[in-house]
Amino acid sequence: MTQVAVIDLGTGNLRSVAKAVEHVCGKSSRVRITRDCSQIDQADKIVLPGQGAIGSWLSALSDADLNTALHKALKTKPVLGICVGMQALFEYNQEDGGHECLGLFKGTVIRFENGRIAEDGSVMKVPQMGWNQVKISQSHPLWQGIADNSWFYFLHSYYACETNSAEVFAQTEYGIPYASAVAKDNIFAIQCHPEKSHHVGLKLFENFINWNI
Amino acid sequence: MPLAKRIIPCLDVDNGRVVKGVKFVDIRDAGDPVEVARRYDLEGADEITFLDITASHEQRDTILHVVEKVASEIFIPLTVGGGIRQIDDISRLLNAGADKVAINTSAVKNPDFIKQASDKLGSQCIVVALDARKSGNTPSGYEIYTHGGRHETGLDAVKWAQQMAAYGAGELLVTSMDRDGTKDGFELELTSAIADAVSIPVIASGGVGNLQHLVEGITLGKADAVLAASIFHFGEYTIKQAKKFMVNQGIEMRM
Structure with a gap:
């Protein structure tokens, strides 16, 4: 039985993420929302969700044991980062005066510029809230069965820039093109909310559950 | 590329049951919010909104069970309104x-509540619902009402x-309380004036x-999303038909 740990750092709609994972894996997996180190150690797969401010997300890692358990998992197990759970994997985040992040991917997370005008004359509002397209730039097991330019649900004010194109697996345009998915070794991270992205989001979770590294 | 515009079906829920009547042909129990939500999800709704109109405070928790059930099988954004005080x-x-x-209502009674709620839980989950009517009392010509359009507030x-x-x-x-239930189309001047004033x-x-009303809500009303109830509840149009119609009018939609 596959054990999936949805890491609880106290931010975001963890239940929706857990329900989506449960929905795709049925009875063959056990999904736990947890910050318990032994459960993280036992898990086969790690989902790293997050919503809201990066500061409170990172401050949960001041718990040394949790920090150690998470870093160990990030080195060894398949990990799916979502939204702030993706942003935290870059080097630096400018939110609230700036935060050093985990530095697993090259890039800095900055805020969308207010009031940028799109090609069609519409104003790009911040946060980006709604359905946008994901343009796949490199193939990956997690994209299996997901069409290029599929619509996913996005909800965020900050995005990753100065990324390494070798690590970028999808781009999305919101006034500017930016990295909406990155991956390296055992880690895949995505800016949108697959748990709110209907069939295509569920497909991504299914691919994650079937992903063997 | 701008974001796709959204279609949001809205369901009034009283004590755990959909009210105002929903008449789909192929649905077993039109009063079950989970079934109705499932149907809209299949048709391609971009979000779903539940408005809890349960009057008695003791029965308020019933909406929580509905939300739990819907959220465990429907994977699109879900908004819930009604009776939120703290x-x-x-x-x-x-x-x-x-x-x-x-x-x-709680926002009108205590505007700071919105500040506290967004500070604590993040702006992304706080929607302020405002009910407005045409009025000679305010500069914009529209005034905020509460209690389903019965109480004027003097607010522009x-x-x-x-x-x-x-x-x-x-x-x-x-929501335009003048237009609500009329089937005459959105109050476009109201929505566009507000869309121009906020980011x-x-x-x-x-x-x-x-369906043309939905298009006008976006093009003339400058809205990012359109909410509707009865045209979908009674099977007049499916959400898929509505989206197709809007795409044919040049509006970006998630298909």
């Missing part, structure tokens, strides 16, 4: 699986919208009678 009410709904809550609708955006609302649900998404609501 931060705890919001936390409970979010924990049950709602993504956003819509707040109306556009100024109120700006204040709520400044206080941390993540989105505004703008957060605006949902147009009240008055949809046909």
Whole structure:
């Protein structure tokens, strides 16, 4: 039985993420929302969700044991980062005066510029809230069965820039093109909310559950 | 590429059951919010909104069970409004699986509530629902009402919208009480005046009678999303038909 740990750092709609994972894996997996180190150690797969401010997300890692358990998992197990759970994997985040992040991917997370005008004359509002397209730039097991330019649900004010194109697996345009998915070794991270992205989001979770590294 | 515009079907829920009548042909129990939500999800709804109109405070928790059930099988954003008075009410709904809550009367009674809620839980989950009527009492010509359009407040609708955006609302649900239920189309001047005045998404609501009205809500009303109830509930149009129609009019939609 596959054990999936949805890491609880106290931010975001963890239940929706857990329900989506449960929905795709049925009875063959056990999904736990947890910050318990032994459960993280036992898990086969790690989902790293997050919503809201990066500061409170990172401050949960001041718990040394949790920090150690998470870093160990990030080195060894398949990990799916979502939204702030993706942003935290870059080097630096400018939110609230700036935060050093985990530095697993090259890039800095900055805020969308207010009031940028799109090609069609519409104003790009911040946060980006709604359905946008994901343009796949490199193939990956997690994209299996997901069409290029599929619509996913996005909800965020900050995005990753100065990324390494070798690590970028999808781009999305919101006034500017930016990295909406990155991956390296055992880690895949995505800016949108697959748990709110209907069939295509569920497909991504299914691919994650079937992903063997 | 701009974001896709959204279609949001809205369901009134009283004590755990859908009211105002929903008459789909192929649905077993039109009063079950889970079944109705499932149907809209299949048709391609971009979000679903539940408005809890349960009058008695003791029965308020029934909506939590509905939200839990819907959230465990429907994977699109879910907004719940009605009867939200304190931060705890919001936390409970979010924990049950709602993504956003819509707040109306409590915001008018205590605007700081929106500040506190967005500080604590993030703007992304706070929708301020504002009900407006045409009025000679306010500069914009629209005034905020509460209690389903019965109580006037003296607040100017556009100024109120700006204040709520400044206080941390993540989105505004703008309902014209003059148009609600008329099927005459959205109050386009109201939604466009508010959309021009704020930099957060605006949902147009009240008055949809046909698919052209949905298009106008976006093109003339400048809304980011359109909310409708009866045209979908009675099977007049499916959401898929509505989206196709809107795409043919040049509107970006998730198909």
